[in-house]
Amino acid sequence: MAGRRATINDVASLAGVSIATASKALNGRQDVRASTRQRVLAAAEELSFQPNALARGLLSGQTRTVGLLTSDSAGRFGIPVLLGAEDAFGAGEMAVLLCDARGDAIREQHHLRALLSRRVDGLIVVGESTNPRSSVSRDLPVPVVYAYGPSEDPEDVSFVPDDVGGAAMAVQHLVALGRRRIAHVTGPAHYKAARDRVEGVELALTEAGLTQAGETLWGAWSQRWGRHAAEMLLMSQPEIDAVFCGSDQIAAGFVEGARERGRRVPDDIAVIGYDNWEVLSTETRPALTTVDMNLELLGRTAAQHLFAAIDGRATPGVHRMPCQLVIRDSTASSS
Amino acid sequence: MAGRRATINDVASLAGVSIATASKALNGRQDVRASTRQRVLAAAEELSFQPNALARGLLSGQTRTVGLLTSDSAGRFGIPVLLGAEDAFGAGEMAVLLCDARGDAIREQHHLRALLSRRVDGLIVVGESTNPRSSVSRDLPVPVVYAYGPSEDPEDVSFVPDDVGGAAMAVQHLVALGRRRIAHVTGPAHYKAARDRVEGVELALTEAGLTQAGETLWGAWSQRWGRHAAEMLLMSQPEIDAVFCGSDQIAAGFVEGARERGRRVPDDIAVIGYDNWEVLSTETRPALTTVDMNLELLGRTAAQHLFAAIDGRATPGVHRMPCQLVIRDSTASSS
C-alpha cells in the first residue's frame, strides 16, 4: 500500500505548470504546446497519477456509474442480464454498482437511497420473474430501465422476453416435424411466464388447426415434477407424440420418466424445454431442444437503452425481446 | 425525473440556518438546539434531500464502496461469493462495484484502474477456479482480499475452500458406512481442486488402512463424463461399493450410468458428489450426498476480512475454509 495518492497538483508542480494547464494537457484539450503536454504526461506517468473520479463527478454531475438493483442475483435470470449490461457498459467507461434486495421492499428502498446518494447516472432493475412489479421510478431524478421483470407502470421502460412467441415457436417446430398430439407440462400458475407460454401454445396450435393433447399440467419448475408428469401423462394420454415443457428442468425429468416407461425420445415422443440452461439441456440424453430467451442480449439491450434514456431519448413501454429455438436431438426428425 | 437535486444549501435556506448548522443537525452532532434540528430535518424531508456521497467522499477520503473483481461471475463459484460479500457489506452501508474481467488480463488492468480512480476503499478478487492466480496487489493503495482463487503471493490475503479436508470428509463418511472398495472419479488434472481432492481421498484412505479401488479417473466436470466413467469403472472394477465424484455433475451422470447397468444406489454402490449444486444434487434419484464448500460464508468472511484490512488489521496468507458434508439418500446406510 503506497502513501498518499498523487493529485493533479503534484503533477502540475513536477511538470512546472499550473493545475489548469495540467488538466488541459491530461484531457487532450486545445491551447497546450506540444512540448508542455509531453512534460505533463511524463510527470503524470512518473507519479502514476489517477484522476479522482469523485472530484470529477462532483463538478460534472456525471459519475459514469449505474446502479443494478436485483431481487435475485443468484437466480438463473438475473446473472445473464447483469453480464450483458456489464458488457454494454464495459465497452465504454461505465461501472456497475450492484445491489441485491433479496425480494425485500424495505431493503430495496434502502439500496435505492444508497445508489441515489452515490449519484448514479441511471438504474437497471432486474426482476426475479417476468411477473410485473411495482415501479420504483416515481419522481426519481435518474432514468430507470426494467429488465426481465417489467414495471407495472406503462410509462416506465421495460425489456422482457417474448414468452408467448417463444412457446409458439417451439410448438410450430413440433408441428413442422409432423407431430400432432402435443401436450404441455409447465410450472406454477402464478408465474406469468407459465401463463404466457400457455398462450403461445394455444396460438400455435390454433394456427395449425390442432388441439392440445389433454389439459395443461401445472406443477413446479423441477425435474421431479417432470418425471411425475411423464407418469401421469403417459397413463392418461398414451397416444401423445410430443411434449412442450415449461423449463429445461421439467424437460429433463420428463425425458427420464418417459424412458423409464419405455418411450424413446425423440422417436416416440419429441420433447422441448425452455431456458437453454446448458447444464441440463446439453447433458441430458438426448440433448434437449429448448427455447433460449437470449437474456444476455436482453441485458445488453436494456443497458444500451439506459444510455439513450440518460441522454433523454427514452422509449416508454414494455419491449418484448424475441426468443430463439435451439434445436438439439430431443426433436430430431424421426428417421 | 425531478429537476435539480436539493443540496444542503437549499435545506439550510429553507430552515433559515447556515449550512454548517444544517450539516450538524442532519448528522446528529451536538451544539444544535432541538427546535433548530427539527426545522432542519423538516426542511430536508420536504426537499427530499440526499447528501451527495461524492462530496462527502472527497472530503473524508472514504467512499464506503468496495470493488469486486471477478473472472467469471456467471460461474457456479463467483456468484455465491459475491452474494456473501454483498451480504456482509449490505448490513452496513457499503456498496459493491462489480467488474467482470472475463479472464482477460488486459481487461482486468482496465477495470482495476477504473475502480482505483473511483477511490474504492478495498478490493475483493474472485477467481474462477481454486488455481492460484497472479497477484494484483503490488503497490496498490487499497487492501485486497482474494476469494475462491488464491493469490500466488503469500503476502496477500486469500480465502479458499479446504478441498483436501472436504474430500477426506466424504471418504471418511463412506468408510464409516462400511464401504471398503472406494473409487474416485474427478475432473481435469489441471484443476488444483481436482488434485487437492485426490490428496484428501488418499489421506482418508490411508488413515482407514484402505487403498483406492483402481486408479483415479480424470475427465471433465460433466454428467457425460460421469456416465462414461460408470461404464468403464463397472467393467474394470466390478466389485466397487462406493464412488467419490469430483462434482455433482459427475455424480449425477455416474448414478445414471450405474443404474443403467443394473446397480442400485446406494444399496450396491454409494455415491458422493461435490459442490452441492442443488439443481443436480437434490433432483437426482436418489438425492446426492455431497460436499458443500460454503461459498456464501466464504464470501462473507472475505468481505469481513476486507473490513479488517481497511482498518489496518490484515492477516496475510491463505485461509482454508472448512467444507461441510450434506448427507442425502445416495449414501443412506444399506438396511
Add this chain to the structure above:
DNA sequence: CATATTTACGAAACCCTTTTCAGTCACCGA
C-alpha cells in the same frame, strides 16, 4: 517599430459537504 492577432498559460470560481474556529447572545454571579 507600433499595433493587431494568436497562442499559451495561470488565477480563480465552482461542484457539495464537513469541520474548525471565531463570534453572538442570553444569562449567571459578583
Add this chain to the structure above:
DNA sequence: TCGGTGACTGAAAAGGGTTTCGTAAATATG
C-alpha cells in the same frame, strides 16, 4: 453593571478536479 460561561450559530477552508476568463508572450501585420 460587568466579566465570565455556556449554548448556538455562521463564515471560511478544505478536498481534487474542470472551466472560464484574463493576461502575458509570441507572432503577424501595416
